[in-house]
Amino acid sequence: MRAILCKSHGPASNLVLDDIPAPTPGPGEVLAKIAYVGLNFMDTLIIQNRYQVKPALPFSPGAEFSGRIVALGEGVSEFSIGDRISGWSGYNAAREMIALPASRVTRIPDGVSDEVAAGLMITYGTSLHALRDRGRLKPGETLAVLGASGGVGLAAVELGRILGAKVIACASSPEKLAFARQAGATETIDYSVVDLKDELKRLTGGRGVDVVYDPVGGDLSEAAVRGLAWRGRLLVVGFAAGAIAKLPLNLTLLKGCDVVGVYWGAFGDKEPEAAAQDFADLLEWAAEGKLSAHIHAVYPLEDAVEALGVLERREAMGKVLLKL
Numbered sequence: 001m002r003a004i005l006c007k008s009h010g011p012a013s014n015l016v017l018d019d020i021p022a023p024t025p026g027p028g029e030v031l032a033k034i035a036y037v038g039l040n041f042m043d044t045l046i047i048q049n050r051y052q053v054k055p056a057l058p059f060s061p062g063a064e065f066s067g068r069i070v071a072l073g074e075g076v077s078e079f080s081i082g083d084r085i086s087g088w089s090g091y092n093a094a095r096e097m098i099a100l101p102a103s104r105v106t107r108i109p110d111g112v113s114d115e116v117a118a119g120l121m122i123t124y125g126t127s128l129h130a131l132r133d134r135g136r137l138k139p140g141e142t143l144a145v146l147g148a149s150g151g152v153g154l155a156a157v158e159l160g161r162i163l164g165a166k167v168i169a170c171a172s173s174p175e176k177l178a179f180a181r182q183a184g185a186t187e188t189i190d191y192s193v194v195d196l197k198d199e200l201k202r203l204t205g206g207r208g209v210d211v212v213y214d215p216v217g218g219d220l221s222e223a224a225v226r227g228l229a230w231r232g233r234l235l236v237v238g239f240a241a242g243a244i245a246k247l248p249l250n251l252t253l254l255k256g257c258d259v260v261g262v263y264w265g266a267f268g269d270k271e272p273e274a275a276a277q278d279f280a281d282l283l284e285w286a287a288e289g290k291l292s293a294h295i296h297a298v299y300p301l302e303d304a305v306e307a308l309g310v311l312e313r314r315e316a317m318g319k320v321l322l323k324l
Helices: 039-045 113-116 123-134 152-160 174-182 194-205 221-225 250-255 263-272 271-288 301-312
Strands: 002-005 018-021 031-039 062-070 086-089 099-100 105-107 140-146 166-171 186-192 210-213 228-236 256-262 295-300 320-323
Touching: 002 039, 002 062, 018 301, 031 039, 031 086, 031 301, 039 301, 062 113, 062 152, 086 113, 105 271, 113 271, 113 295, 113 320, 123 152, 123 210, 123 228, 123 263, 140 152, 140 221, 152 174, 152 210, 152 263, 166 174, 166 194, 174 186, 186 194, 194 221, 210 221, 221 228, 221 250, 263 271, 295 301, 301 320
Parallel strands: 140 166, 140 210, 166 186, 210 228, 228 256, 295 320
Antiparallel strands: 002 018, 031 062, 031 099, 031 320, 062 086, 086 105
């Protein structure tokens, strides 16, 4: 079967398209024929050996997918051959077939396309876990989303609206901010031209925001903390800017605020029932049309290098998919 392989760590240009043996499902596993792979910024890091998950070489990027079950391992009774599923593999999804534990896949309901289902689990799963479980976001609170037009950022804008918050979208260009407004943001900040802290204060009448969703890091993290309200929460989601912020801890004392880590992969492993409920909610909202799950572009498997380049350059507005 065809697979995109990382045989040596480095940029996406190092990846190769190769033929490898098809897997067989072990006990408790399903074998899926993949239809679409959802790509994420973490894929650009894992192939460079800069992510917390470090698979042995060679491996395929791609942590989430949609497809159909083509074989069942011993002991699997909750699924049938032919079921449409979405799944979370952590890596190895950029290939024609994958075997993984049945606990890591979910049936796709009628009304949700394979394309949409391929991109829901990580971006929307991360954002729902961040906002509802870790950030304790309440109706009527103010949420600022950094990197608001990217995969997780767009998901946070939409989910913040669903959870009843007033959403301030923060990004680096007017085009990205206009896109975030379409997803439900009521206010916007272009942090490439204005001071983030000052604008967060101005838009809240000097009070500051209740929750900041931060997948960007770098200098923006400290500015975001300075723009928090009393008892505000900074959600540390990722470091797309490349630099990991070092925060002055006196800010947390003065504001009585929380700096909260969000690691969806570990959440899925350690609290599978809670993660499954989050994903069931997301699929229901998608079927009801409450989530756009906007797709930036779909690339054939052989163009995986080009697709990952869009993420590396932070050009994506919504989800980038590979089609098999």
